[in-house]
Amino acid sequence: MTVLDARAPSGPIDARWDRRRFEMKLVNPANRRKFSIIVVGSGLAGGAAAATLGELGYDVRCFCYQDSPRRAHSIAAQGGINAAKNYQNDGDSVYRLFHDTVKGGDFRARESNVYRLAQLSVNIIDQCVAQGVPFAREYGGLLANRSFGGAQVSRTFYARGQTGQQLLLGAYQALERQVAAGTVKMYPRHEMMDVVVVGGRARGIVTRDLVTGAIEAHVADVVVLATGGYGNVFFLSTNAKGCNTTAIWRAHRRGALFANPCFTQIHPTCIPVAGDYQSKLTLMSESLRNDGRVWVPRGAEDCGADPAKIPEDRRDYYLERIYPSFGNLVPRDIASRRAKEMCDQGRGVGPEVAGVRRGVYLDFRDAIQRLGRQTVAERYGNLFEMYERITGEDPFDVPMRIYPATHYTMGGLWVNYDLESTIPGLFVGGEANFSDHGANRLGASALMQGLADGYFVLPATLGHYLGATKLEKLTAEHAEVRGAVEEVRARVDKLLSIGGKRSPDSFHRELGALIWDNCGMSRNAANLERALRRIPELRAEFWENLAVVGSGSELNQVLEKASRVADFMELGELMCRDALSRDESCGCHYREEHVTPEGEAKRDDAGFQHVAAWEWRGPDAEPVRHQEALEFELVKPVQRSYV
Amino acid sequence: MSDKLNLVLNVWRQKGPKDAGRFVRYEVKDISTHMSFLEMLDVLNERLLAQGEEPIAFDHDCREGICGACGVVIDGSPHGPSKRTTTCQLHMRSFRSGQELTVEPWRAAAFPVLRDLVVDRSALDRIIQAGGYVGVRSGSPRDANSIPVRKEDADLAMDAAACIGCGACVAACPNASASLFTAAKISHLALLPQGQPERRERAIAMVARMDGEGFGHCTNHGECESSCPKGISVDNIARMNREFLAAAAASRRPLGAEAKDDDGGA
Ligand SMILES: Cc1cc2nc3c(=O)[nH]c(=O)nc-3n(C[C@H](O)[C@H](O)[C@H](O)COP(=O)(O)OP(=O)(O)OC[C@H]3O[C@@H](n4cnc5c(N)ncnc54)[C@H](O)[C@@H]3O)c2cc1C
Numbered sequence: 064m065t066v067l068d069a070r071a072p073s074g075p076i077d078a079r080w081d082r083r084r085f086e087m088k089l090v091n092p093a094n095r096r097k098f099s100i101i102v103v104g105s106g107l108a109g110g111a112a113a114a115t116l117g118e119l120g121y122d123v124r125c126f127c128y129q130d131s132p133r134r135a136h137s138i139a140a141q142g143g144i145n146a147a148k149n150y151q152n153d154g155d156s157v158y159r160l161f162h163d164t165v166k167g168g169d170f171r172a173r174e175s176n177v178y179r180l181a182q183l184s185v186n187i188i189d190q191c192v193a194q195g196v197p198f199a200r201e202y203g204g205l206l207a208n209r210s211f212g213g214a215q216v217s218r219t220f221y222a223r224g225q226t227g228q229q230l231l232l233g234a235y236q237a238l239e240r241q242v243a244a245g246t247v248k249m250y251p252r253h254e255m256m257d258v259v260v261v262g263g264r265a266r267g268i269v270t271r272d273l274v275t276g277a278i279e280a281h282v283a284d285v286v287v288l289a290t291g292g293y294g295n296v297f298f299l300s301t302n303a304k305g306c307n308t309t310a311i312w313r314a315h316r317r318g319a320l321f322a323n324p325c326f327t328q329i330h331p332t333c334i335p336v337a338g339d340y341q342s343k344l345t346l347m348s349e350s351l352r353n354d355g356r357v358w359v360p361r362g363a364e365d366c367g368a369d370p371a372k373i374p375e376d377r378r379d380y381y382l383e384r385i386y387p388s389f390g391n392l393v394p395r396d397i398a399s400r401r402a403k404e405m406c407d408q409g410r411g412v413g414p415e416v417a418g419v420r421r422g423v424y425l426d427f428r429d430a431i432q433r434l435g436r437q438t439v440a441e442r443y444g445n446l447f448e449m450y451e452r453i454t455g456e457d458p459f460d461v462p463m464r465i466y467p468a469t470h471y472t473m474g475g476l477w478v479n480y481d482l483e484s485t486i487p488g489l490f491v492g493g494e495a496n497f498s499d500h501g502a503n504r505l506g507a508s509a510l511m512q513g514l515a516d517g518y519f520v521l522p523a524t525l526g527h528y529l530g531a532t533k534l535e536k537l538t539a540e541h542a543e544v545r546g547a548v549e550e551v552r553a554r555v556d557k558l559l560s561i562g563g564k565r566s567p568d569s570f571h572r573e574l575g576a577l578i579w580d581n582c583g584m585s586r587n588a589a590n591l592e593r594a595l596r597r598i599p600e601l602r603a604e605f606w607e608n609l610a611v612v613g614s615g616s617e618l619n620q621v622l623e624k625a626s627r628v629a630d631f632m633e634l635g636e637l638m639c640r641d642a643l644s645r646d647e648s649c650g651c652h653y654r655e656e657h658v659t660p661e662g663e664a665k666r667d668d669a670g671f672q673h674v675a676a677w678e679w680r681g682p683d684a685e686p687v688r689h690q691e692a693l694e695f696e697l698v699k700p701v702q703r704s705y706v
Numbered sequence: 707m708s709d710k711l712n713l714v715l716n717v718w719r720q721k722g723p724k725d726a727g728r729f730v731r732y733e734v735k736d737i738s739t740h741m742s743f744l745e746m747l748d749v750l751n752e753r754l755l756a757q758g759e760e761p762i763a764f765d766h767d768c769r770e771g772i773c774g775a776c777g778v779v780i781d782g783s784p785h786g787p788s789k790r791t792t793t794c795q796l797h798m799r800s801f802r803s804g805q806e807l808t809v810e811p812w813r814a815a816a817f818p819v820l821r822d823l824v825v826d827r828s829a830l831d832r833i834i835q836a837g838g839y840v841g842v843r844s845g846s847p848r849d850a851n852s853i854p855v856r857k858e859d860a861d862l863a864m865d866a867a868a869c870i871g872c873g874a875c876v877a878a879c880p881n882a883s884a885s886l887f888t889a890a891k892i893s894h895l896a897l898l899p900q901g902q903p904e905r906r907e908r909a910i911a912m913v914a915r916m917d918g919e920g921f922g923h924c925t926n927h928g929e930c931e932s933s934c935p936k937g938i939s940v941d942n943i944a945r946m947n948r949e950f951l952a953a954a955a956a957s958r959r960p961l962g963a964e965a966k967d968d969d970g971g972a
């Protein structure tokens with residue numbers, strides 16, 4: 064095991080990023096055109112990075128799997144983006160946002176990075192407003208804010224329920240402006256299948272053109288991965304269907320360490336699974352918990368009954384009962400775990416799927432009585448409509464049903480302060496890196512991190528890398544590059560030739576259920592060990608019994624899925640291994656063996672105040688666990704308590 | 707009422723951009739009314755795959771009605787029968803058991819079919835490239851609250867900016883015009899102070915690019931608005947026309963000439 068060095072600057076925390084930037088080498092504007100940069104991903108992180116690097120004059124190529132960069136998964140974010148502007152004069156500051164984020168992450172994030180994120184949050188809002196992002200405004204014409212996810216200050220900026228869409232369109236428009244200017248070449252409908260490493264440095268990628276099937280190498284001086292999160296390892300999640308781990312997993316197999324893979328966030332308010340055909344889960348904004356009351360029947364015999372006929376004394380408002388002071392507003396992880404517990408006790412509601420009712424009521428009856436229908440409609444009308452469109456039930460008449468779903472992944476490729484992975488020349492931004500959120504992300508902080516990485520951090524640190532590194536000329540004819548292309552071809556051919564009986568989706572569903580049951584909201588050693596025995600068997604079956612039809616030289620969506628599922632299989636195993644070896648609870652990682660008397664996550668700071676970063680050793684070999692020690696100079700670790 | 711349906715689908719199958727396409731008839735049985743239309747296609751695709759047949763290709767990603775990737779024409783209606791609903795959010799309870807439906811891709815000269823229900827919509831990106839942005843550099847803007855915006859303008863801009871770029875407006879238009887799409891972006895930026903410096907060039911260049919991509923002209927049918935899953939209003943087209951005429955009148959360039967990409971002073 065090696066101890067990883069984040070190369071974070073020391074000294075006063077508020078001067079670290081400035082200092083780092085001052086130490087950096089610069090690239091002369093006239094020379095920038097000579098440097099080529101590959102950005103994989105066109106979400107907030109990738110889109111912002113590609114646009115900014117193009118504008119600086121570098122020769123940029125940007126890749127995404129959708130038909131247009133505007134469709135990256137960032138588009139789906141609803142709630143908002145945090146920034147320490149203190150426009151509401153309610154006591155917010157860069158330091159407070161930094162403090163909240165370190166604490167919210169349950170002391171498993173790097174202080175230097177988090178402080179920089181809080182500092183840059185302020186610039187992000189300026190940048191987006193200048194681009195014409197139509198944030199919500201007050202009557203005086205100034206920007207409006209709301210408080211989000213239990214924060215005590217109003218620091219969240221939003222554009223109705225479509226904040227991610229509007230931020231992404233801002234970045235997309237900046238990107239298209241560079242495409243028109245000729246500084247960025249866009250490659251939509253291209254899937255990255257591998258990184259090319261030459262002489263120990265990342266020098267390009269191998270892609271498959273999803274329309275023609277052509278497999279090609281693209282060489283460059285530096286590579287950025289901004290390919291989003293891997294929540295779809297669970298099959299059912301709130302992520303877009305195409306979200307995958309392939310880009311970062313392939314980089315992991317080429318030597319990039321994977322940090323904290325078991326840190327995945329479960330969101331408590333999603334629409335429950337309706338049947339075994341279910342393809343994804345839809346998030347309902349957390350703001351619903353401000354006025355909705357969560358309950359289940361006291362006894363299992365009422366679970367199939369009409370909720371309106373269940374009298375008050377046969378209802379269990381369990382969050383209000385267990386957490387009298389926070390009630391329905393307890394943090395995401397707690398609300399999620401308690402809901403699962405109720406359903407595991409047989410007190411869930413809604414349709415039975417695979418023999419269990421997985422849903423709890425989120426009831427607006429009392430809010431409607433207290434506030435009036437009108438006010439409730441003003442606050443939540445669009446969410447009620449969305450719910451009704453999907454379920455066919457009107458929350459004004461029937462209580463909503465909700466259940467937790469996988470939403471975000473804090474784990475990802477390990478990066479140092481400059482966002483460079485352990486492969487020199489391979490930088491990682493946005494949800495794809497192991498990020499600044501530690502063991503738990505606060506609401507409205509992912510958009511902030513994606514844009515901080517894309518607009519501000521990566522353009523600076525990439526410039527330094529290019530200015531400070533002597534790179535040899537490389538063409539696609541180089542043996543290592545051709546070798547990488549051949550490996551991808553062989554893998555695609557293999558997937559096409561198995562000739563088995565099971566579809567990629569059926570393997571994916573089974574894998575997802577395994578991970579959800581054993582490495583989801585709550586975990587224990589026995590279950591994790593069982594999953595670690597089962598996943599390799601499933602993976603072996605996959606490579607023997609997979610059915611893919613059609614050829615590799617055409618648009619083939621079954622092949623696309625198969626290739627992604629193959630990587631999820633390997634990742635799923637690493638997640639369980641990480642969860643097993645982290646023998647403590649922290650944030651979203653809830654080990655049943657480590658809980659406080661109140662039932663909350665109990666950290667073991669002496670044993671685990673570190674980042675775990677895994678090294679790939681081959682498909683059937685044990686990976687090696689490395690560590691980056693975390694120090695808390697400013698925010699002193701304390702135990703969370705909500706009772 | 708039973709919550710299962712049996713349907714007959716006539717689906718457009720086309721192997722590649724150069725191949726001829728045709729409708730193929732599929733019977734689907736025991737479809738839950740709680741499924742989305744795309745989940746119904748998933749179920750059919752799993753069956754086809756099990757039979758060794760090639761599944762039906764269709765674009766989709768978020769399945770929440772926001773990314774704009776999905777979209778098929780169902781019985782002549784882009785995104786199907788429910789108002790303000792993308793195909794991914796359309797649920798099977800909108801259909802009756804025994805119905806026979808046709809399912810086809812967006813049809814427009816500017817949207818060539820790539821395979822089955824998948825079309826190439828890159829022309830929409832090129833319209834944005836022509837000027838659908840504000841030419842600001844990353845890193846050095848002024849404080850966000852130093853640009854006040856009337857709430858009413860901000861709300862109208864947001865109404866227009868809500869476009870998801872799915873292309874249903876083009877598929878719905880008898881002329882296959884992209885006016886609603888183009889107008890939504892021109893309006894969004896024209897309504898905000900940030901959009902003012904490039905306002906004229908933007909209107910001229912985006913309209914010219916739309917024409918150059920082979921989209922038809924707007925003759926005020928209004929089908930675009932009624933098929934738009936986000937309810938983008940045709941008022942935006944009127945605003946685009948005003949913007950274009952005002953810009954053309956003020957411009958030294960001859961009207962309708964292919965506009966150069968104005969780099970916005972980068
Ligand atoms: C429903 C929902 C609501 C959310 N709401 C909020 C919120 O209110 N506030 C908040 O802060 N966060 C929110 N989040 C989280 C946040 O949206 C994401 O974490 C963030 O947008 C991720 O941005 P990204 O740029 O890292 O990646 P993405 O936006 O996921 O972009 C990934 C890009 O990589 C490309 N890509 C991926 N794999 C490949 C490959 N193999 N080859 C080529 N290209 C590839 C994709 O095409 C895409 O362009 C929400 C998430 C969900 C699911």
Ligand code: FES
Nearest residue numbers: 767769774776794
């Ligand atoms: S799949 Fe995203 S809008 Fe339908």
